[in-house]
Amino acid sequence: MYLRKVFPLVILAAGEGRRMGEVKPLVKLLGLSLLERTILSFNEAGIRKFYVVVGYRKEEVKKHVEEIRKRGIDVETIDNDNWKKGNGTSVLAVRGREKKFFVTMVDHFFEKDVIKDFIENVGRRNTLLIDKEVDRVFNIHEATKVKLKGNKIIDIGKELKEYDAVDTGLFFFNEEIFEAIEEAMKEGNASLAAGVRKLAEKGKIYGHEKKRGYWIDADTKEELRIAEKLILKSIPKKEDGIISFNLNRKVSLKISKWLCNFNISPNLMTILSFLTAIAGSILFYFGKYIYTALAGIIIQFASIIDGCDGEIARLKFLSSPYGAWLDTILDRYADAIMAIFVTYNGWLIYRSIIIWFFGLFSLLAFLMASYSRKEYELRYNKKLEGKIDKLSKRDIRIFSIFIGSLFNKAFEFMVVIAMLHHIIVAIDLARRRK
């Protein structure tokens, strides 16, 4: 393995941010302060060392940084007593500590893949992350525009008439930035933008095009709400099942958004969803229609809140291998216990031994559909994602039983979806044979 030096991130958090109404780094967004969110999102993408430049109400910010440090993040504060002059002074405050570093603002948010792509692909020349899809930029009149020649930035500023891209507020700098800011200051402008323009004049800064994914500069409370929406919208995954994508996620994300404000761990949600599924399953035992229908509703609800553990983990950067492992094992146990009680429900209706065979084959199907996928991933080192595989996922099997239970046909619906699961496993095996 080739080990690459990862440079530190300098977070500019010295400004007053009047339009936010509070001390900006401490403003909450989905359960985390803006500063925590910035640090944790860059930490997730691979940055291991952080500097927070503080100025306005710095004692409060420093106290908060102290709390973050206690959680094991290597983060230091840098005082910038000149913060009122402009945010260029905050970058100057890094001088003597680091020669190469990333810079972003405390109120800019980027999707993980956007950050990863940037930090993995720059590291020598001064570079700005740019967005060429200018038509899609929110608040274009407030944005800083960039004029390019090839990859080189030849002009930058809010007032540019002709431009090729927009400044996203994520930079990589080497020592040349210090001199450039000083030059701009001599001309009376201590903003980082003025320093960057000096670099552009000398042909010493380049643009790196943003990879697919969101970014937002959240200057106002309204823009914070937009940032929240963008972050939530980035959660549903391409590989989500059909019911999950179109129904479950829409509800679970609303619940997760609300739960983010409390100190609820993803693992607690895993266990709550598991217990809900078990409680629902047990109701199949009684056999009366009203219980069966209620059981169906509860297991479908359990299937919805099953999304919350992963969502909270991603929204608050709490993902862990243990959490993912626990979630999957409990999902399989919940599926199995559901199959067992639905089988008993069928037995109450038909009173035939054959019911138990169908039950055993259904339980087997639910586990094998998932097992086959996992085993494939282990062997081939990639996900098994054919079109038909969407039809053998957890969201579909629970939804089928839920619908079946409304017609008092939970057992029949379960057997049909289970047999489909077996067929899909067989098709997958047959197809991939060379």
Add this chain to the structure above:
Amino acid sequence: MYLRKVFPLVILAAGEGRRMGEVKPLVKLLGLSLLERTILSFNEAGIRKFYVVVGYRKEEVKKHVEEIRKRGIDVETIDNDNWKKGNGTSVLAVRGREKKFFVTMVDHFFEKDVIKDFIENVGRRNTLLIDKEVDRVFNIHEATKVKLKGNKIIDIGKELKEYDAVDTGLFFFNEEIFEAIEEAMKEGNASLAAGVRKLAEKGKIYGHEKKRGYWIDADTKEELRIAEKLILKSIPKKEDGIISFNLNRKVSLKISKWLCNFNISPNLMTILSFLTAIAGSILFYFGKYIYTALAGIIIQFASIIDGCDGEIARLKFLSSPYGAWLDTILDRYADAIMAIFVTYNGWLIYRSIIIWFFGLFSLLAFLMASYSRKEYELRYNKKLEGKIDKLSKRDIRIFSIFIGSLFNKAFEFMVVIAMLHHIIVAIDLARRRK
């Protein structure tokens, strides 16, 4: 990922090898010719380009190389018409084609990890793979001994009285070897050993100590039998289950050794073992003791031959992700069908609904024990190998039912081992929680 140049391997296969009785490169060992085995074992370890230096009965060897090339291996032959003078001339024949290369003999065998460690750790200086455990070297009087000073080889030869290690016959050379061999030839010795001694005199060759694993120089038919034993002995894995290690492997390796001589693919063995398990399971349906006992014997036999697919794959370098995937999926289906029929067997005895619940929980246990392990491996990128995990493997569950069936208690034994499986899954989850 950091990509490293892998140098080619030159295989010395020009000699007469009188003691073998046939053309040496074509002699068969466990279903493959010595030449195929050498090429495929280095290919498995990462070498991608091969030269075979031919001399004695070269047309036959060339025809065989042509067959190997057709299977997609990048291999060329190099003629050495001077082969009778000594094997140094075979290395000289490489001049003009490669400047840095590995060299081994067609009758030397090394365990995969030994090769991997060598090819991953040398690539600049002339290097010889040496074995310092001289006490354990078979036929020490015939071995070439090595005297070291630090890592430097200062003397080498069969007659050395004082020595630190033994020459294993695997080298890495740069161009300096050509001159060294020529010097030795001028003094009347055209062997590679003489050339290597010239390098040693100049302080230009180093020893690399062999990693744990077998190596053997198989000069005679008797030594070939020893090589066969060493290769077979390297198959059982540390993570094999208790019954597998102590019983199943001992039988299956004998079967695999014999099957190696036929054109039987590992996947065919996977399917045969699956069908045997199903056939055995069905006998549990009848309920009479004699059928139950027979069922137990057949499933235990299926469990034994379940090892053959992987063994043949490893012995003949036929491992594939698909093969591993298919094997695991069919094992789980076989486990499940066995659980289903054993449950029916229990039902015939007890005629109580509770039997079906136990059956469902047993099937679930068999799948979850394996599922939990796979999921752990996916999430943590390492195997879950606690001591107790040996008690929830396939060999144990089938052996338990086999023993149970001999006492006409297959169902009871299944339930007990299944509940143990569930407990182990729970312990694993609880233990790894931080």
